[in-house]
Each structure stands twice: as C-alpha cells, then as structure tokens.
Amino acid sequence: MSRTGARVERLPLARFTTLGVGGEAEVWFTGSHEQLAEAMEQPYRILGGGSNLVISDQGVPERVIRLSGPLAERDLNPDPALSTPDEIVTGWVGGGVPLPGLVRALQKLGLSNLEGTVGIPGQVGGSVWMNAGTRFGEMFDGLHTIEIVTPQGTRQVTPADLDWGYRRSGIPLNHIVSRVRLKLRLSTPEAVLARMEAADQARKGQPKNKTPGCAFKNPTLPGGEKVSAGKLIDEAGLKGTRVGNALIAPEHGNFIVNLGGATAADVHALLRVIRERVGVPMELEYELWPTDPGLSAPAGSE
Template identity: 85%
Template structure:
C-alpha cells in the first residue's frame, strides 16, 4: 500500500490490454484524488481499458495508473441546473467506467449522442483523451465538462476550451481524464437502438481475435481527400501477412490481431512492413509503450 492507501502491485500488463501483450510493470490502483496525486509524484502512465495500445514485452519503467473506486462509477441522472428541454447534462461519469456498458445504459434510458461509439472497447477516460469514435459519432459529440488531473492539480474544462479533432482531444499526454459530465439529447430507447444497430452493422467485417483496434488513422491526401487506411493496406496485398503469432487481419487490413501467444515485437514488425509497403504516409493510431518514434512518425513519401 502507498502512504495514501493506493494498492500497488507488480503485474503483467497483458491482462489489461485488448491485444493481450505487455510485460510486467508497477501498477497503482487509485480511487481518490489524494492517491492519484501521490501516484503522479513519479513518472507515470495511465492505463484504461487497454484498447488502442501495444505495450512492450518488457513492460515500462514508469508507474502504471488504473482508476478504480469512485473513478469507475457513473451517475446518469440529469442535473436539473444544467439540463434544459431536450438537452440532458448528467452527473459525473468516472474515467474508469467501461465505455461499452455506458453506451448500453444510455440506450435503455433513451439518451442519444454517444451511440455512434458502440463496439469501441476501453474506458471513458481513454476514449475522451483520444476522442474515440467511428464515422457514426465520437466522444466529443456527447461531452459537457471534462475533469482533468494534471501534475499541478485538478481542473475542469469544456470541449470549447480544447483544440480537439479527429482522434485527438488536445489534452496533454501527462494529464488524466478523471471524470466527465455528458451532454445528451432526449430520445427513445428504440431510436437510440436503431442508431446503434446501424453503427454496429458497419463493423460486422471487423476481426473477432484479440486486437487493439485500427492500426492507422485514415490519411488525408494533398488534394484534401481522406482515404481509408484499411483500403491502402489491402491494395498493398498485406491482408493475412503474419509475423510470429501476430497477423494483419484477413477481415479488415487495418487491424492487427493476436492469434494466440503473439508478442509486442511481432506487432512492431508488422507495423514496419505496412509502413514500408504502403505508398502513402499514415499516422499510427495505436499508442506504443514505450514510444517508438520510428514507427509513430509518418514516413516521408509521395502520396500516390
């Protein structure tokens, strides 16, 4: 235990990632602002639902923080002082709340704005930090207030305070989304479910194996036209390419899957193959722990 009561253990991080890879590291389970402040006194990383993440086989040297307790609870009751007409502003939803369960709960309440994120794994905090979403909607479409823990203390901001956009929130890397208030639209359970079904149907072709999600962001060509990263990888003939027990999915080329027993080194090798073979510079969507600039920075190449 830490001096503030946080539970601290050395654990394999593979158990906390959707890819299922990652070596042992020191994990802090924090449930209060005091525990979080103590954990942030030394170099740290925040680990939510473990999607969109590839952790090295040797783990990381920093403390790894997991939000628990009140940080993993949700209050979906409308705040009477902030809600108006058909617009609902909820109570606080913790950064450690699983996003899939939240989306299902909102559907049952007939509350709209986040159903486009259906099927995205992970937790609320990480999903806000990267503005997770699909072409049917993204996290910033349903946010009212964001509480952020920083090395200098806790502050609250609104989306208007941040330079957010496609798959990024504008929140610095060493800041932690601890809680949010949601801004939602009154609808009906049936209408929200129909929207979820439409978004879910578009994801039917995605692989069922362990995966972090999409590997690369869809790039924008010099003419301003955005193209599908999966289509580019497919056109390069890379579907089914395998290194060790990691493979570029045959269902969707922008996914790397763990066939069982894959290592982070296997995944890194596949990312290098994609970068070498695809003739368009693409930005990695995965987070790599530790960072690998040679993989995350877009290579210099002429867009075709």
C-alpha cells in the same frame, strides 16, 4: 497499500490490454484525487481499457495508474442546474467506467449522442483522451465538462477549451481524464437502439481475435481527400501477412490481431511492413509504450 490507500501491485500489463501483450510494471489502483496525486509523484503512465495500445514485452519502468472505486462509477441523473428541456447534462461519470456498458445504459434511458461509439472496448477516460469513435460518431459528440488531473492539480474544461479533432482531444499526454459530465439529447430507447444497430452492423467485418483496434488513422491525400487506411493496406496486398503470432487480419487490413502468444515485437514488425509498403504517409492510431521513434511520425513526413 500506499500511504493514501491506493492498492499497488507488480503485474503483467498484458492482462489489461485488448491485444493481450505487454510486460510487467508497478500498477496503482486509484479511487480518489488524493490517491491520484500520490501516484503522480513519480513518473507514471495512465492505463484505461487497454485498447489502441501496444506495450513492450519488457513492460515499462514508470508507475501505471488505473482508475478504480469512485473514479470508475457513473451518475447518469440529469443535473438540474445544467440541463434544459432539450438537453440533458449528467452527473459525473468516472474515467474508469467501461465505455460499452455506459453506451448500453444510455440506450436504455433513451439518451442519445454517444451511440456512434458502440463496440469500442475502452474506458471513458482513455476514449475521451483520444476522442475515440467510428464514422457514426465520437466521444466529443456527448461531452459537456471534462475534469483533468495533472501533477500541478485538477482543472475542469469544456470541449470549446480544447483543440480537439479526428482521433485527438488536445489533452496532453499523461494528463488524466478523471471524470466527465455528458451532454445528451432526449430520444427513445428504440431510436437509440436502431442507431446503435446500424453502427454495429458496419463493424461486422472486423476480426474477432484479440486486437488493439485500428492500427492507422485514415490519411488525407495531398488534394484533401480522406481515404480508408484499411483500403490502402488491402490494395498493397498485405491482408494475411504474419510475423510470429501477429497477423494483419484477413477480414480488415487496418487491424492487427494476436493469434495467441504474439509479442509486441511481432506487432511492431507488421506496423513497419505496412508503413514501408503503403505509398501514403500513415499516422499510427495505436499508442506505443514506450514510443518507437521509427513509428511515431507518419512515413514520408520526416
């Protein structure tokens, strides 16, 4: 235990990622702002649900922070001071709350705005930080207030305070989304479920193996047209390309999957193959620990 009661263990990070890859690090399980402040006294990284993340086979030297306890709990009751007859603003939802369970709970309550994120396997904090979503909706559709913790202290912001957009929140790296209040529309469980099923149906062609999710953001062509990264990878003939035990999924070219025993080096090699073979600048959707300078900027943008 740390001096504030945070649990600290040295653990393989692969167990916390959807890809199942990553070496060891010192992991801090923090359930309060006091414990977060202590964990942030030394260089750190924040690890949520572990999707959209590829961690080095050697791990990372920094402390790795996980939100737990009260920071992984949710209060979905309407806040009477902030809610209106047409809009529900909830109590605080911890950054460590799993997103899939939250979306299901909102559906049962007949509360709408986040059903477009169905199937995303992250936690609330990380999903807000990268504005996770699908073509049916994104996290910022349902946010009222965001609590951000930094080494300098804690502050609360609204979406209007941030320069957010497609797959980005405008929140700097290593600023921790500790809690949020949700902004939701009153609907019915049946109507919300129907929208969830429509979004889920569109994901049926995605692979079932361990994967971080989509590898690249959908790029915008010089004329302003946004195109599918998966379509470009497919047209380059890269589906089914394998390095070690990592594979560009035959089902969807923008997914890299772990066939069992893949390494981060295998995944990095496939990312480079895609960047070299697709004739359009491609920006990673994955976060790499540590950053790989050769992959950090879109190919062709230097």
